[in-house]
Amino acid sequence: MVAKLSRMISLALVGAGVLSLAALTSATTVKAQDKPLGHYNATTKDFWLHPPDDWWRGDETEAQRGLVPVPGQPLPTPAADLEKNLAAIKLPPGFKISVWASSVPQARQMAWGEKGTLFVGTWDAGTVSAVTEQGGKRTVKSVIKGLRMATGVAFTNHTLYVVDIDKVYAWENPEDHLDNLGPGKVVYDDFPPYTPHGWKYITVGQSGELYIPVGPPCNECLPPSGTAQVRRINAENGNAELWAIGVRNSVGGAIDPRTGNLWFSENARDWLGDDIPSDKLNLVSKTGEDFGYPYCHQGDILDPVYGKGHSCAEFNPPIVKLGPHVAPLGMKFYTGNQFPSEYSGNIFIAEHGSWNRHQKNGYRIERVTVNPDGTNASQEVFASGFTDGTKVLGRPTDVILAPDGSLLIADDQASAIYQISYTGK
Amino acid sequence: MSRFVISLCALGAALAVGAASRAEDAKPGADIALKDKLEICSGCHGPAGVSQIDGVPNLAGAPDLFTEWQLVYFRGETRMNEQMTPQAKDLTDSDIRDMGAYFLSLPAPAPTGPDSDPALTQAGAKLANERHCAQCHTETFAGQGEVPRLAGQREEFIVKALHDYQHGARRGRGNVIMPEIAYSLNEDDIKAVAHFMSRQPGK
Structure with a gap:
C-alpha cells in the first residue's frame, strides 16, 4: 500500500527465522529422488540478496539435460535478409508484414513519445534506442546507455520512464534533447536488487500510474520478500501499492480500454515437462488478487513441492492458457481503426518462444478475443513463422499500435521492428 | 610456427566470408583491413588466439556467438574495459562477424604437461x-x-x-x-x- 513496501516485508521475513525448504526434487528421475533435502539458512540478509544457485538448476531430468535458453543473436539481421525472413510469416488474409526499422539492438518494450519518437528498450545491452523519422527515413540511435536490464519503457505525462531492475528513471520532454538525455532522474528505487527475472515491463494506467511486475529471482522457490508481484506506482510521489501477488515472471501487460483493468501475461515455471505448465494471460479485477505462484501453475496444477497443503481453488485462474513455454511478453488491446471491426478490443500478445521444451512453441503473435470480465475467451494465432521448428528467424517481444492503426512488432533476435498492416488484399 | 600458418589460413577463410558484406558499412574504421584489426587483437590475445599474458583470455576455439556478443557489448559500452571498450568502438558489424568466425576457427589450446595439482x-x-x-x-x-x-x-x-x-x-x-x-x-x-x-x- 505504501512505498518502502518491500523493505517492511523483508524485516518480517528475517524475523521468521530459519526456513528449511524441501530440495527441488523431481519425481520423474531416480537421480533427483536421491538428492538429500536442501537446508537453507534464511536468517541472514545475505541469503535474500543472493539466493542459492540451486533455485535455478538441479530440477532438470536426464531427458532435459542440455536444454538452454535460445542463444541470442548479437548482431542485427541485415535488412535484405529481414525481407526474406518475412516472406515466411503467415498472416490472416488481407494483412501484410514489412520491415519498419532494422538494426534496433535487442528490441524489447516500445513506447511512443508525444512527438513521434519510438523509444525501444533492450535486455542485457542496458541501452534504450530512439527511432525517429525525418523525410520518410527512419534513424535508430542509442540514446540511453549504462543501465543493466533496460527492458521496460513507457511514455506518459511528457515523460519517458525506463525501469532497470531496482529503479525507475524519468526523462522529461526527452524528444527536445535526444542527443544528450543525461542520466535521468530516479523516481522510484524500492524494487529488490535481483538480476534474475529482474527485467521488467511498464504498463501505463488510465491516470498515468505505472504497473510494474517484480519477478522472483528463481525458477521455482518461496519468493523472497517484495518479489512475485505486480506493483502500481505513482511516479510523481514514489508511492507504490501491491496490485497482484503470486505472479512469476511477467514481462507484459495492458490496460483494458473498456474497463481500465490491468491484464498481464505471465511466464510459468520450467522443468515440469514439455507440455506443462501453460503460460498465462491474467486479469486483475480487484486489488491484491493472488495468481498462485509458487503453489499452483496454470490454474490447475499444484507444484510437486510447493503445492503440498494447497488447492488451486485458493488462487485466481488464468483467463487464457496460452500454451506451454510459449513465453508471452508484451501485449496490447487493439484500439485502432485500420484492422477489420472484429479486431476491435482484441488483445495481441507477442510470444518470444520456448526454450524449456524439446519442440519449439510460441514464436508468434497471438490474438485473444475476450469479454471485459474475462468470459468467452478464445485465442488464435495471428502471425506465425518466426521459426521453422529448428532455425529461429525472429523472437517477438512486444507489440504497439502505430498512429495509422497498424501493429508494430519488436524482435530482439533479429534486432528489428516489423509492421503489420491491413490492406484487404 | 605451424600454429601461425594455420591461423593465417583461417584468417584467409574468415576474410573471404566477410568480404561480401563489407560494402554496407560506413563506420570510421571500415576502411581498415580486418587483417590489421586482428593484428591488434593478437598483440595481447596471442597470434593464434592463445594468450601469454595474465588476465587476458584465450580466444582460440571460442564459440563465434560468444565472441560476437562480447564485442557488441564492448562497442556499445555495456561492458566497460580499459583496453577493450575503446578498441571495439569503431568495429563494424561485419568485422565482428568475421572475428567471431576467425577465433572459432583457431585450434583451441589444450593443457600440456602433468597436472600440477x-x-x-x-x-x-x-x-x-x-x-x-x-x-x-x-x-x-x-x-x-x-x-x-x-x-x-x-x-x-x-x-x-x-x-x-x-x-x-x-x-x-x-x-x-x-x-x-x-x-x-x-x-x-x-x-x-x-x-x-x-x-x-x-x-
Missing part, C-alpha cells in the same frame, strides 16, 4: 558437477552459442571472471545466472574450478 582438479570437477556448469557450458566445457569455452582457458582469467561476476563488475550476457553461481563460491572453490577448467581438453 590433481587434488585441486578433482575438487574442481566435483564443484563443476554440483553447480551444473555443463548444462550451459556443455559436457566438455567447450561452450556453445553465446556461452563461453572454459576448457583450456587461462586459470587466472577464470578466477578473474568469477570475481567480476561476484562483484557485479561484469555486464552483458551471463549476468543473469553467473552472479548467483559465483557468489556462492568461496576463494578455494574458485581456485579449484578454475584449475579444473583450465585442465580440460574440451573434447
Whole structure:
C-alpha cells in the first residue's frame, strides 16, 4: 500500500527465522529422488540478496539435460535478409508484414513519445534506442546507455520512464534533447536488487500510474520478500501499492480500454515437462488478487513441492492458457481503426518462444478475443513463422499500435521492428 | 610456427566470408583491413588466439556467438574495459562477424604437461558437477552459442571472471545466472574450478 513496501516485508521475513525448504526434487528421475533435502539458512540478509544457485538448476531430468535458453543473436539481421525472413510469416488474409526499422539492438518494450519518437528498450545491452523519422527515413540511435536490464519503457505525462531492475528513471520532454538525455532522474528505487527475472515491463494506467511486475529471482522457490508481484506506482510521489501477488515472471501487460483493468501475461515455471505448465494471460479485477505462484501453475496444477497443503481453488485462474513455454511478453488491446471491426478490443500478445521444451512453441503473435470480465475467451494465432521448428528467424517481444492503426512488432533476435498492416488484399 | 600458418589460413577463410558484406558499412574504421584489426587483437590475445599474458583470455576455439556478443557489448559500452571498450568502438558489424568466425576457427589450446595439482582438479570437477556448469557450458566445457569455452582457458582469467561476476563488475550476457553461481563460491572453490577448467581438453 505504501512505498518502502518491500523493505517492511523483508524485516518480517528475517524475523521468521530459519526456513528449511524441501530440495527441488523431481519425481520423474531416480537421480533427483536421491538428492538429500536442501537446508537453507534464511536468517541472514545475505541469503535474500543472493539466493542459492540451486533455485535455478538441479530440477532438470536426464531427458532435459542440455536444454538452454535460445542463444541470442548479437548482431542485427541485415535488412535484405529481414525481407526474406518475412516472406515466411503467415498472416490472416488481407494483412501484410514489412520491415519498419532494422538494426534496433535487442528490441524489447516500445513506447511512443508525444512527438513521434519510438523509444525501444533492450535486455542485457542496458541501452534504450530512439527511432525517429525525418523525410520518410527512419534513424535508430542509442540514446540511453549504462543501465543493466533496460527492458521496460513507457511514455506518459511528457515523460519517458525506463525501469532497470531496482529503479525507475524519468526523462522529461526527452524528444527536445535526444542527443544528450543525461542520466535521468530516479523516481522510484524500492524494487529488490535481483538480476534474475529482474527485467521488467511498464504498463501505463488510465491516470498515468505505472504497473510494474517484480519477478522472483528463481525458477521455482518461496519468493523472497517484495518479489512475485505486480506493483502500481505513482511516479510523481514514489508511492507504490501491491496490485497482484503470486505472479512469476511477467514481462507484459495492458490496460483494458473498456474497463481500465490491468491484464498481464505471465511466464510459468520450467522443468515440469514439455507440455506443462501453460503460460498465462491474467486479469486483475480487484486489488491484491493472488495468481498462485509458487503453489499452483496454470490454474490447475499444484507444484510437486510447493503445492503440498494447497488447492488451486485458493488462487485466481488464468483467463487464457496460452500454451506451454510459449513465453508471452508484451501485449496490447487493439484500439485502432485500420484492422477489420472484429479486431476491435482484441488483445495481441507477442510470444518470444520456448526454450524449456524439446519442440519449439510460441514464436508468434497471438490474438485473444475476450469479454471485459474475462468470459468467452478464445485465442488464435495471428502471425506465425518466426521459426521453422529448428532455425529461429525472429523472437517477438512486444507489440504497439502505430498512429495509422497498424501493429508494430519488436524482435530482439533479429534486432528489428516489423509492421503489420491491413490492406484487404 | 605451424600454429601461425594455420591461423593465417583461417584468417584467409574468415576474410573471404566477410568480404561480401563489407560494402554496407560506413563506420570510421571500415576502411581498415580486418587483417590489421586482428593484428591488434593478437598483440595481447596471442597470434593464434592463445594468450601469454595474465588476465587476458584465450580466444582460440571460442564459440563465434560468444565472441560476437562480447564485442557488441564492448562497442556499445555495456561492458566497460580499459583496453577493450575503446578498441571495439569503431568495429563494424561485419568485422565482428568475421572475428567471431576467425577465433572459432583457431585450434583451441589444450593443457600440456602433468597436472600440477590433481587434488585441486578433482575438487574442481566435483564443484563443476554440483553447480551444473555443463548444462550451459556443455559436457566438455567447450561452450556453445553465446556461452563461453572454459576448457583450456587461462586459470587466472577464470578466477578473474568469477570475481567480476561476484562483484557485479561484469555486464552483458551471463549476468543473469553467473552472479548467483559465483557468489556462492568461496576463494578455494574458485581456485579449484578454475584449475579444473583450465585442465580440460574440451573434447
